[in-house]
Amino acid sequence: MTLSLSKDTIQVTKEQDVVFLKNRVKETAVKIKMGLVNQTRLLTAASELVRNMMRYANGGACIIEVVSSGRANGVRLTFSDSGPGIPDLDAAMRDGFSTGKSLGLGLPGTKRLMNEFNIKSKVGEGTVITIIKWN
Amino acid sequence: MSIKTHILLQKKKKNILELWMKNQLADEGLREDLISNDELRGQSEELINVLVGNLSGDNFTDFDSDEWSPVIEILGGIAITRARQGFSPRETGNFVFSLKEAILEVLQEEIKGDPQTLFTESLKINRLMDNLSIITFETFIKGREEVILRQTDEITEISTPVIRVWDGILALPIIGTLDSARTQVVMENLLQEIVETGSSIAILDISGVPAVDSLVAQHLIKTVSATRLMGAECIISGIRPEIAQTVVHLGIDLSNIITKATLASALAYSFKIMKLEVKRAGAVNKF
Amino acid sequence: MDKIPILRLGAYLLVSIQVDLYDRLALTLEADLVQMVNKTGAKGVLIDISAVSIVDSFMGRIIGNIASMSKILDAETVVVGMQPAVAITLIELGLPLKGVHTALDMEKGMNLLKTMIGDSSGEEDQETDPDYDDTIA
Known part of the structure; x- marks a missing residue:
């Protein structure tokens, strides 16, 4: 069972918003005393996902939450956009797959950095990605 | 009432x-x-x-x-x-x-x-x-x-000491099973110590690891790769014959990693990289 | 628009990244650095990332690009000072930065560059570089 302790929504449409978002994620991680390596994993994952959101959907929103499982605290990020959506999720989750001109590490790499990773996407409606890093 | x-x-x-x-x-x-x-x-x-x-x-x-x-x-x-x-x-x-x-x-x-x-x-x-x-x-x-x-x-903390065996050479004896939580601690300690001491060689000794399966091998490869990214070399020593056997039988590729049978040979190899020589003192006297 | 300064020291170019890179800054650095290698005929590029706390796949790719492009222009690239947390994250992300040389700090990186370049060219590079101008923006 995962309990949400605090919630903060940030709209991301410009490059400055990306910097602002990263700072907020970092603040949240520091607040729950997350270790340095996990902080780095979380921030790197956030960086990957927000870039995808900017590149493929022209922006979207990110919800930053402090969550608790009773035993540990963590940070949950929910990225949602109303972009074109991902037609083939299985392919997108494979290493080396990319429709843009990138390495195709974004989604599978991000999943490896996180404790929990959840993606929902509908073509023509948008994509919602939820990630959790426990403390 | x-x-x-x-x-x-x-x-x-x-x-x-x-x-x-x-x-x-x-x-x-x-x-x-x-x-x-x-x-x-x-x-x-x-x-x-x-x-x-x-x-x-x-x-x-x-x-x-x-x-x-x-x-x-x-x-x-x-x-x-x-x-x-x-x-x-x-x-x-x-x-x-x-x-x-x-x-x-x-x-x-x-x-x-x-x-x-x-x-x-x-x-x-x-x-x-x-x-x-x-x-x-x-x-x-x-x-x-x-x-x-x-x-x-406490056990995970205690069981992973990083030892400075020589100026610029670190050794890390791993005892017990290497699971992902343990790898995390080992890797973080090792990398941190590399930064602090400025050591360019790290020896990971696995004599005390009971078995190496593909998951353990993956953890080892991950540690070696991260060490290299930081600019240091990582040698794996203490590979027993039966471990060499299972590694090959499982089809695990360790060819990109420097492996040595004993800590001593890993140390000798490190000296060679660092262009150091160990001589018997007597040899100097005769001269 | 900020830029990351590129310093020239003899046959080497030095870059010290002191801020967290955002995409446009990284792309500018890539372009500037390749221009500089070409213009100065530098034999080695040293990039210090000890102050960088996040390297994601995009920035990892830029670093790889710089190394590959410099290589084509006959210059070696060494990345120094990567933080442990960054190294762990890059490996987990699946980005081992193949083809990029790394060293622990500036001094070791410089030595590595010298041995790599020493193999192919002479040691006396200083004479051919009378102009000791450093920053290029």
């Missing part, structure tokens, strides 16, 4: 305490080695004060109400302390059960003329005390779990 019960209990607090203490001290499971009688009396008195003081006519059955939180807090504190001190679950449970008996005994004494009331009131007391016992057990188990978690942390 319940109004009478809580007033009754408040009035008879002293009696209940005495009876409870008598029960506890008479119990075979009394642990004088873990807790002194005075301390036990202190704990009992504190609990009974809060419990009885907290009773009112209508909160008897409503256990979710906030009024119970001071009682739960004190009981939880006692249970956790007992878990840490090494009391058995039975001994901890008896602490609450003996209180129940003491209360029921006093109640029986006081309302013996009215069996109907005695029955309903006893039922209420029973329910209340059972709830308290459950809380005690829950907290007790939580306390034990905390002890276990702390020990696990």
Whole structure:
């Protein structure tokens, strides 16, 4: 069972918003005393996902939450956009797959950095990605 | 009638305490080695004060109400302390059960003329005390779990020392199974130590690792790759013949990693990279 | 628009990244650095990332690009000072930065560059570089 302790929504449409978002994620991680390596994993994952959101959907929103499982605290990020959506999720989750001109590490790499990773996407409606890093 | 019960209990607090203490001290499971009688009396008195003081006519059955939180807090504190001190679950449970008996005994004494009331009131007391016992057990188990978690942390910390074997060479003997949590600690300690000492070579000795399967191999490869990214070299030593066999049988590719059979040969190899020579002192004298 | 300064020291170019890179800054650095390698005929590029706390796949790719492009222009690239947390994250992300040389610090990186370049060219590079101008923006 995962309990949400605090919630903060940030709209991301410009490059400055990306910097602002990263700072907020970092603040949240520091607040729950997350270790340095996990902080780095979380921030790197956030960086990957927000870039995808900017590149493929022209922006979207990110919800930053402090969550608790009773035993540990963590940070949950929910990225949602109303972009074109991902037609083939299985392919997108494979290493080396990319429709843009990138390495195709974004989604599978991000999943490896996180404790929990959840993606929902509908073509023509948008994509919602939820990630959790426990403390 | 319940109004009478809580007033009754408040009035008879002293009696209940005495009876409870008598029960506890008479119990075979009394642990004088873990807790002194005075301390036990202190704990009992504190609990009974809060419990009885907290009773009112209508909160008897409503256990979710906030009024119970001071009682739960004190009981939880006692249970956790007992878990840490090494009391058995039975001994901890008896602490609450003996209180129940003491209360029921006093109640029986006081309302013996009215069996109907005695029955309903006893039922209420029973329910209340059972709830308290459950809380005690829950907290007790939580306390034990905390002890276990702390020990696990300690073991992972203790078992991964990073040794400076030479100026610029670190060694890290790994003993026991290498799971992903352990790899995490090993890798972080090693990389941090590389930065702090400015060492350019790290030797990971796996003589103490009982088996290497594809998952362990993956962890090793990950550590080596991260070390290289930082600009240092990582050598894996202490590979026993049977480990070499399983690695090949499983089809694990370690060809990108420098592997040595013993820590000594890994050290010799490191000296060669660093262009160091070890000579027998006698050879110098002859010259 | 900020830029990351590129310092020239003899046959080497030095870059010290003191801020967290955002995408446009990283792309500018890539372009500037390749221009500089070409213009100065530098033999080695040293990139210090000890102050960088996040390297994601995009920035990892830029670093790889710089190394590959410099290689084509006959210059070696060494990345120094990567933080442990960054190294762990890059490996988990699946980005081992193949083809990029790494060293623990500036000094070790410089030594590595010298040995790599020493193999192919002479040691006396200083004479051919009388102009000791450093920053290029």
